[in-house]
Amino acid sequence: MNAPHTLAAQPSTATLDLADIRAAAQRIEGAVMRTPTLHSRTLSQIFGAEIWLKFENLQFTAAYKERGALNALLLMDKAQRERGVIAASAGNHAQGLSYHGTRLGVPVTIVMPRTTPTVKVMQTESVGGKVVLEGETFDEAYAHARKLESELGLTFVHPFDDPHVAAGQGTVGLEMLADAPGLETLVVPIGGGGLISGIGTVAKAQTPPVEVIGVQARLYPSMYGHIKGEAMPCGGDTLAEGIAVKEPGQFTRQIIRRVVDDILLVDEAALEEAVSLLLQIEKTVVEGAGAAGLAALLTHRERFAGRKVGLVLCGGNIDTRLLANVLLRDLARSGRLARLRITLQDRPGALYKVMKEFDEHSVNILEIYHQRIFTNLPAKGLVTDIECEARDRHQLEGLVDALRARGYSVSHVELN
Structure with a gap:
């Protein structure tokens, strides 16, 4: 989705209220998909809560960002539209702005590192955006976009720190509360804060007000640190790259202080498990940021038990190879896939005897790796790594116990 962002501060006296969001909903109606909000029976059973999912990953560009981008475009005057717009983005904002700008006849320039x-x-160009590659980091691309804005007379459309953008994103909340009346808690990913600013504004205008919980990746706790008054490092390779924001918006942080009840942090393992669960249970593909809400439930189960909870699946743009890795790693963590390291004597029939144990326990062998040279075992020793697939952890541990009972040294090769 997006590269990690570090955006310059943009002090703002702008406001955001329910009327702004309702006006945005009327403005963009028919041009963005009114995505479904559906009850998940299985997730509700797992978490002991009533779980509702908002499928923003079903938008044409597979993310909610279309809403705010379109609202901002429609509020521009004719001269601004004719000159064109510009943004710095390597992800969903780029695609949403490009798609709707092109559809409206507005030239769109996107600066990417x-x-x-x-x-x-290619995804951005395929929906009509003109891509300019500049700089090695997002900061450098952002600076170049602001330079082109001034030189070419273009209108800059910020990915989150803009009241018109946040109002558009808030339409997600309007739809959720209309489709699932009685929601008690909304769990919303936070990057720069545009989405939760809009949704939170809607939630707090209800009678009674709806609780709003934000979620950030533990590697990028920028808004969390700001709200809690803590200086926290931001950096690292997170699965939730769409919310990997180093500096939250100036406008959005003002709104968040008013409308968000708490912010929770989630680690990478929870994000991976959440992506996998949504694919297995709901048969829907989400990116890491889109799974952050469910990751919060996995991490803080007691916080949501017994409540009627709405989760925003904010995007579905994930690299297919990365998705495959996430799914395989989740199988390994659950005990269905494993790599067992077994020490043998290097003699005829040694591996065959081990294979018989796998067969007797109905554990499927996927790959076998022999190591004779780069080992600290005696010259007649042999280390064998066997990747295998079991029905569940219990079946796998039965095999390990049987191998150890026959005198083999067996260890698991663990995931980091």
Whole structure:
């Protein structure tokens, strides 16, 4: 989705209220998908709560960002539209702005770092955006976009720190509360804060007000640190790249202080498990940021038990190879996939005897790796790594116990 952001502060006296969001809903109606809000029976059973999911990953560009981008475009005057708009983004904002700008006849320029994966450049160009590659980091791309804004007379559309953008994103909340009346808690991912600013404004205008919980990746706790008054480092390779924001918005942080009840942090393992659960249970593909709400439930189960909870699946743009890795890692954590390291004597029939144990326990062998040279075992020793697939952890541990009972040294090769 998006590269980690560090955006310059943009002090703002702008406000955001329910009327702004209702006006945005009327403005964008028919041009963005009114995505479904559906009850998940299985997730509700797992978490002991009533879980409702908002499928923003079903938008044409697979993310909610279309809403705010379109609202901002529609509020521009004719001269601004004719000159064109510009943004700095390597992800969903780029695609949403490009798609709706092109549809409205507005020239759209997107500045991305030169390090942006080619697939993201192609996705943006495929929906009509003109991509300019500049700089090695997002900061450098952002600075260049602001330079082009001034030089070419373009209108800059910020990915989150803009009241018109936040009002558009708030329409997600309007739809959720209309489709699932009685929601008690909304759990919303936070990057720069545009989405939760809009949804939170809607939630607090209800009678009674609805609780709003934000979620950030533990590697990028920028808004959490700001709200809690803690200086916290931001950085690292997170699965939730769409909310990997180093500096939250100036406008959005003002709104968040007013409308958000708490912010929770989630680690990478929870994000991976949440992506996997949503694919297995709901048969829906979400990116890491889109799974952050469910990751919060996995991490803080007691916080949500017995409540009627709405989760925003904010996007579904995830690299297919990365998704495959996430699913396989989740199988390994659950005990269905494993790599067992077994020490043998290097003699005829040694491996065959081990294979018989796998067969007797109906554990499927996927790969076998022999190591004779780079080992500290005696010259006649042999280390064998066997990747295997079991029905569940209990079946796998039965095999390990049987191998150890026959005198084999067996260890698990663990995930980091």
